[in-house]
Amino acid sequence: MTRHHPLLKREAAVFEGYVQELAGGADKVLRKHGRDIAEMQYTQKRTADLAIDLYAVAACIARATHAIEGRGRKGRGGRST
Amino acid sequence: MMSSTWALESVTYLTTGMIDAGVADFSVESAICKVYGSETCWRVADEALQIAAGTGYMASYPYERLLRDARINLIFEGTNEILRAFIALSGMQGPGRELADVARAMREPIKGSVSSAISPSAKRAASSDGSG
Numbered sequence: 651m652t653r654h655h656p657l658l659k660r661e662a663a664v665f666e667g668y669v670q671e672l673a674g675g676a677d678k679v680l681r682k683h684g685r686d687i688a689e690m691q692y693t694q695k696r697t698a699d700l701a702i703d704l705y706a707v708a709a710c711i712a713r714a715t716h717a718i719e720g721r722g723r724k725g726r727g728g729r730s731t
Numbered sequence: 732m733m734s735s736t737w738a739l740e741s742v743t744y745l746t747t748g749m750i751d752a753g754v755a756d757f758s759v760e761s762a763i764c765k766v767y768g769s770e771t772c773w774r775v776a777d778e779a780l781q782i783a784a785g786t787g788y789m790a791s792y793p794y795e796r797l798l799r800d801a802r803i804n805l806i807f808e809g810t811n812e813i814l815r816a817f818i819a820l821s822g823m824q825g826p827g828r829e830l831a832d833v834a835r836a837m838r839e840p841i842k843g844s845v846s847s848a849i850s851p852s853a854k855r856a857a858s859s860d861g862s863g
Contacts, residue, residue, distance in 0.1 A: 673826070676822070676823050680826055687823065687827075694815060694816045695812070695815050698766075698814075698815035698818040698819040699815070701763070701818055701819070702763050702767055702815075705742065705763050705767075706741070706763075706767060708745070709738070709744070710741045712745060713744060
């Protein structure tokens with residue numbers, strides 16, 4: 651990730667690990683199936699589920715970073731969201 | 732239920748923020764929003780009814796209607812299964828094109844430059860497990 655709060659270091663590391671796994675997995679299924687990937691519906695579902703969950707994780711880390719920077723790590727005062 | 736909703740809210744904030752920032756193509760992101768949003772809504776409504784137990788099934792409580800109304804979101808605007816296929820396939824378009832370039836360079840090793848044969852995705856695959 652390009653930017654995250656130091657408090658979320660562990661989460662960001664987990665996220666980066668799974669992003670790499672998704673990239674490697676996508677590459678692997680593309681090499682295995684080629685153009686026939688359009689017919690492989692279970693593979694598509696698994697890939698999409700990974701992508702969806704990783705997008706959600708990225709969004710949560712970004713929002714938590716924003717919240718920590720705005721309100722401090724104790725969570726008092728400052729802007730919400 | 733709270734944390735699922737918080738995550739869903741984060742996803743929509745991120746996507747709408749991207750659109751406001753002027754990102755040109757947000758079709759995959761909005762598809763993710765729809766899939767994740769409708770499934771979170773369904774799961775949360777289902778759990779709310781489960782918590783309310785038997786009385787939650789009666790029309791005098793709002794839960795059964797919430798669940799019935801949440802069900803249609805999984806179907807409208809492209810069913811979630813179709814959108815999943817769309818997310819996966821348009822997400823794999825970039826790596827797919829890279830791989831096509833690699834394949835072309837391998838077929839015509841004299842015409843294509845050798846350096847183009849080693850694409851970013853090929854390097855990724857080589858570094859990850861080596862099985863390719």
